[in-house]
Amino acid sequence: MARRLSLDRKISHSLYYFAAKITSFGYPASTDKFFRHFSSLLTLHLDHSFNDEILYYSFYPDSFYAYLIDNSTQKRHLNQIHARLLVLGFQKSGFLIKKLINGSSNIGEIGYARKMFDDFAEPDVFLWNAVIRGYSKHNMFVDAVETYWRMQFNWVSPDGYTLPHVLKACSGLPALEMGRQVHGQIFRHGFESDVFVQNGLVAFYAKCGQIARAMTVFDGLHDSNVVSWTSIISGYAQNGQPMEALRIFSEMRKTNVKLDWIALVSVLRAYTDIEDLNHGKSVHGCVIKMGLELEPDLLIALTAMYAKCGQVTTARLLFDMMKIPNVILWNAMISGYAKNGHAEEAVDLFRVMISKNIRADSITVRVAIVACAQVGSLDLSRWMDNYISKSEYRDDLFVNTALIDMHAKCGSLDMARTVFDRTLEKDVVVWSAMIVGYGLHGRGREAIDLYQAMMQAGVCPNDVTFIGLLTACNHSGLVEDGWWIFHCMKDYKIEPRHQHYACVVDLLGRAGYLDLAYDFIMKMPIEPGITAWGALLSACKIHRNVQLGEYAAKQLFSLDSCNTGHYVQLSNLYASARMWDHVRKIRIQMREKGLSKDLGYSLVDINGKLQAFRVGDKSHPRYKEIYEELESLERRLKQAGFIPHIDSSLHDLNNEEIEETLCNHSERLAIAFGLISTPPGTTLRIIKNLRACVNCHEASKLISKLVNRQIVMRDANRFHHFKDGVCSCGDYW
DNA sequence: GTAGGGTTAG
Numbered sequence: 181m182a183r184r185l186s187l188d189r190k191i192s193h194s195l196y197y198f199a200a201k202i203t204s205f206g207y208p209a210s211t212d213k214f215f216r217h218f219s220s221l222l223t224l225h226l227d228h229s230f231n232d233e234i235l236y237y238s239f240y241p242d243s244f245y246a247y248l249i250d251n252s253t254q255k256r257h258l259n260q261i262h263a264r265l266l267v268l269g270f271q272k273s274g275f276l277i278k279k280l281i282n283g284s285s286n287i288g289e290i291g292y293a294r295k296m297f298d299d300f301a302e303p304d305v306f307l308w309n310a311v312i313r314g315y316s317k318h319n320m321f322v323d324a325v326e327t328y329w330r331m332q333f334n335w336v337s338p339d340g341y342t343l344p345h346v347l348k349a350c351s352g353l354p355a356l357e358m359g360r361q362v363h364g365q366i367f368r369h370g371f372e373s374d375v376f377v378q379n380g381l382v383a384f385y386a387k388c389g390q391i392a393r394a395m396t397v398f399d400g401l402h403d404s405n406v407v408s409w410t411s412i413i414s415g416y417a418q419n420g421q422p423m424e425a426l427r428i429f430s431e432m433r434k435t436n437v438k439l440d441w442i443a444l445v446s447v448l449r450a451y452t453d454i455e456d457l458n459h460g461k462s463v464h465g466c467v468i469k470m471g472l473e474l475e476p477d478l479l480i481a482l483t484a485m486y487a488k489c490g491q492v493t494t495a496r497l498l499f500d501m502m503k504i505p506n507v508i509l510w511n512a513m514i515s516g517y518a519k520n521g522h523a524e525e526a527v528d529l530f531r532v533m534i535s536k537n538i539r540a541d542s543i544t545v546r547v548a549i550v551a552c553a554q555v556g557s558l559d560l561s562r563w564m565d566n567y568i569s570k571s572e573y574r575d576d577l578f579v580n581t582a583l584i585d586m587h588a589k590c591g592s593l594d595m596a597r598t599v600f601d602r603t604l605e606k607d608v609v610v611w612s613a614m615i616v617g618y619g620l621h622g623r624g625r626e627a628i629d630l631y632q633a634m635m636q637a638g639v640c641p642n643d644v645t646f647i648g649l650l651t652a653c654n655h656s657g658l659v660e661d662g663w664w665i666f667h668c669m670k671d672y673k674i675e676p677r678h679q680h681y682a683c684v685v686d687l688l689g690r691a692g693y694l695d696l697a698y699d700f701i702m703k704m705p706i707e708p709g710i711t712a713w714g715a716l717l718s719a720c721k722i723h724r725n726v727q728l729g730e731y732a733a734k735q736l737f738s739l740d741s742c743n744t745g746h747y748v749q750l751s752n753l754y755a756s757a758r759m760w761d762h763v764r765k766i767r768i769q770m771r772e773k774g775l776s777k778d779l780g781y782s783l784v785d786i787n788g789k790l791q792a793f794r795v796g797d798k799s800h801p802r803y804k805e806i807y808e809e810l811e812s813l814e815r816r817l818k819q820a821g822f823i824p825h826i827d828s829s830l831h832d833l834n835n836e837e838i839e840e841t842l843c844n845h846s847e848r849l850a851i852a853f854g855l856i857s858t859p860p861g862t863t864l865r866i867i868k869n870l871r872a873c874v875n876c877h878e879a880s881k882l883i884s885k886l887v888n889r890q891i892v893m894r895d896a897n898r899f900h901h902f903k904d905g906v907c908s909c910g911d912y913w
Numbered sequence: 914g915t916a917g918g919g920t921t922a923g
Contacts, residue, residue, distance in 0.1 A: 347916085374915095377915090413917090442919090448918090449919070511919095
């Protein structure tokens with residue numbers, strides 16, 4: 181307030197001064213009129229920044245207007261100045277109008293700049309540059325390139341200022357062929373030693389994935405500066421070669437070129453990619469030493485680095501340091517949470533962002549949708565769907581694909597299908613997302629039908645489409661269809677990857693064709709990996725084939741000796757064959773390697789809030805009621821003739837203990853709590869971190885009938901819909 | 914009036 185007052189005093193002094201001066205220049209207006217005019221310009225100027233220079237400029241109207249134009253950040257400011265200039269009789273082709281075009285172009289008011297530009301009879305190269313730069317700077321690359329060709333059509337030759345912007349437009353499209361032509365022109369016009377143009381070429385080839393060409397241009401540079409080095413370093417980082425990027429960085433350190441903050445950002449990106457926390461930290465140290473720790477974009481790179489390396493708390497500290505975080509920082513933090521299993525924090529942060537009216541971009545919403553899918557709550561997914569449908573992203577292809585995936589993972593195939601149906605111009609990924617969704621819910625037939633509809637629509641499948649189809653067949657026991665689909669792959673010249681082979685092994689193995697599955701593995705053209713042997717082992721467990729299972733396990737342990745899951749699988753296989761000695765041996769091995777079984781937990785969705793339960797959990801405030809409900813359920817199950825299987829690795833407990841442990845399984849607690857917390861008839865929605873166990877699966881089927889409720893359960897692999905005593909998976913999972 | 918960077922990835 182105090183500052184404002186003293187400014188006001190300064191202004192009023194300068195206003196009188198200005199008015200007196202300006203009339204002496206002979207402008208056709210009264211002092212009074214100019215007084216009002218100048219005062220409006222000053223208020224306008226106060227909208228952005230004000231400093232004492234204004235006192236100087238008030239003696240020179242031309243310079244004063246030039247100053248105003250240079251400092252304008254809004255179209256209405258430029259508009260007012262433009263109007264004044266015309267009223268004051270400035271020439272249409274004069275220096276100030278040129279400045280105005282340049283200024284509007286810089287702030288992104290390109291349509292406005294273009295209108296003034298089109299009024300020029302013979303625009304010079306400066307003006308062409310201004311328009312091209314405006315387009316290129318604001319991602320209107322097609323217009324930039326088009327204007328560039330039009331310029332040459334009008335016999336204006338590009339200069340050293342034109343070419344970097346044109347190259348940027350070619351990289352942004354990206355348009356490799358066009359950029360090559362521009363490269364030819366650069367050669368013909370003799371810009372081989374213009375470091376600005378050559379740096380533009382390095383960045384152009386790198387962005388188009390032509391990293392070798394980028395390197396050739398870089399090597400040919402007479403005097404490379406920090407921009408050249410940054411271009412080539414980030415080029416390698418962007419092309420998935422972080423190690424090479426870092427090697428070049430160490431080359432750079434041997435030269436006299438001084439690092440700046442953008443160079444550090446590129447180096448950080450490389451360390452982030454290889455998740456090298458230690459080197460990332462040392463760059464952080466360097467940042468602090470150079471006094472750059474408040475540089476917003478470095479803060480983003482550092483936040484992303486810590487988040488990607490799993491240090492979410494440190495990332496959050498940096499995030500909170502930024503006074504006015506921009507979208508990219510929000511994106512880095514939200515995705516950092518989502519990537520490290522903090523899906524709920526990711527969603528919470530997204531909600532904070534919305535509540536602060538910060539504009540989310542398409543990356544933000546995509547990350548947030550992925551986080552919602554991870555959380556798995558139906559209410560949350562509906563909320564997100566509602567948010568998107570009211571947003572500007574409702575027709576965004578990428579956003580809709582993520583939505584389809586989210587709805588499927590949150591248990592609502594109908595909502596997934598609604599989004600799918602309203603998505604126009606579906607590409608192969610949209611179709612695949614829907615097919616994968618059907619697969620997740622064991623709706624193999626629908627998946628195959630959709631695949632055929634996709635063929636009809638003339639969309640070519642890709643490798644993900646086939647993963648979806650094969651998984652769908654797996655989850656529905658469609659052995660023959662799966663086999664046929666696998667062989668369709670070669671019609672589209674798609675090389676099957678590990679996952680495809682594993683699907684087929686799974687498909688054959690689960691159906692009991694263990695020998696076929698084994699033969700299939702032996703005939704694989706690529707070295708069978710963990711996925712294929714893992715699928716065979718789990719099939720051997722289902723069908724109690726100890727000999728083959730042991731062989732598969734041996735292969736698995738030679739590939740990865742520290743995976744808990746494989747030991748548990750083998751131990752379960754032995755247990756199913758009642759080979760208790762072997763079970764014990766496996767347990768000892770696990771203990772020696774310091775491996776322990778993953779703890780199971782289940783979440784139940786009560787009015788959109790997820791409540792978590794572990795095995796034998798008694799931490800809930802209503803645990804007494806929950807256990808009473810559980811006991812009553814248990815009684816009713818027994819009356820209905822339910823006999824628990826005792827084949828898992830619980831052999832060293834006595835029968836009573838076994839039964840107790842089984843009915844204390846987290847999903848049973850979640851079901852019991854769901855029953856006492858919701859009105860009769862409400863569908864229960866449960867999310868489990870592991871695969872459903874045989875007993876709980878059987879019990880859930882029966883419970884759905886006894887209490888007349890639908891139970892929808894997402895386990896680590898797929899969905900189960902329990903209703904009237906049966907499960908949608910047909911006991912096939 | 915020039916150039917380089919950061920967030921995602923079904």
